[in-house]
Amino acid sequence: MALKGNLSDFPIIQILNLINLAKKSGGLLIQISGKGSIIHFQNGKLVCAQYADEDNNLVAILYRKKKISRKQSELIRKKAGKITDKQLGLMLVNSGYLSQVLILQCLKDYYLSVVRRYLTETKGTFEFISTLEPPPDRIPVRMGLENVIIEGTRQLHESEVLKDEIPSLEMAAKFKKQTGVDIQKLQLSVQEWKVVKFITPKNSFKQIAHANNMNDLEIRRVILTLLQAGVIEMVRSADAPKMDVSTAIPNTSKQEQRSIINRLINRLKTA
């Protein structure tokens, strides 16, 4: 029977739990907003992951982890041609440039980061295909899912709380007037300062998140911190549609609309 469905009905954490407990082997396809990712498992262990069309070969991963420089990564691609990750890994280990432990750790970190990106996602679809094996040119690792499930459960809970506080990322914020708060004296993290820089009704939370390469959870966390500290208040984004009474009272002029509202007021006063 196909293991597939919507993330809104069956979050990633539950899928990982099922794969872990049932010791499944295969590939988990995740589709969100037209972007697809694949996470491979063997006997319930995470072995490999590919995020959308992100380059996930060993060179790209080592470069992102700053274990090799840009020049080195370009050189490797140029000189090594189409060698597999396994061959490249052996080359790097045999040349004494990087250790096997380090290479495996970089791969594990990357594969886990792919999984983490989906921990709090509730939109999109998934499908587990038992016959889908990891690409043969990749170095498989074997990682237990228990810790990522624990981490994911905590994040999911936090995400639910944050979504309650900030239901829509289409909203914006502005600095509160007369709070007596000197923003310069606030002890904020680097990420929080980056968000503060963008706080204006012109920027929705979604736009701020995009500009700072933050996910929904991260931006909500920062905004809630600032809200609770009384530094900002939520407002409708400047780009959001403005109040138009015509949508509530169609086919009427502004004068007629005013008359209707006044009639409502007068009637209620005598009710």
Next chain:
Amino acid sequence: MQNVKIVVTGPFNAGKTQFIRSISEIDVVNTERKITSKSEQVKAQTTVAMDFGRITIDDELVLYIFGTPGQRRFDFMWEILSEGMLGFVVMVDSTRAETFRETRRILETFRAYAPTPYIVAANKQDLDNAWEIDDLRVALRLNDGVKLLPCIANDKETVKKILIELLYSILELMD
């Protein structure tokens, strides 16, 4: 005949149905069913779709008041009910601090739906353990520009006052 709509929303047991009952000229058409969840058995029945009340203004104008269901599982109704509304009232049970977060969620959700004016009604202000209005403003994170008024949902006069204040807000926005 011109019809206009105001929505009354708020968390479970905030007093929405009673609010509409106090002002409607018709018996409130409601869609109540017995509560099945033990944790929500503070009352016998709850609204499962919407409440519906009416005030006839004159031969050409009728005001409809729609009350949203308070239980979370029915929040898919909110966007449907809020279409074409003039404004909305967010009711909060002043005696139950555990509902304040849900009130904030409802308020922010409705604010994101539509740019219409709104007013917050602090219900059950006649009860001893009701939070003070100023404290409620802070707890609900309402800025000074948001109208927050005391309310006793079974008192027609306070209900009238809240609706009138909402209508004044609409007039101000039209200026």
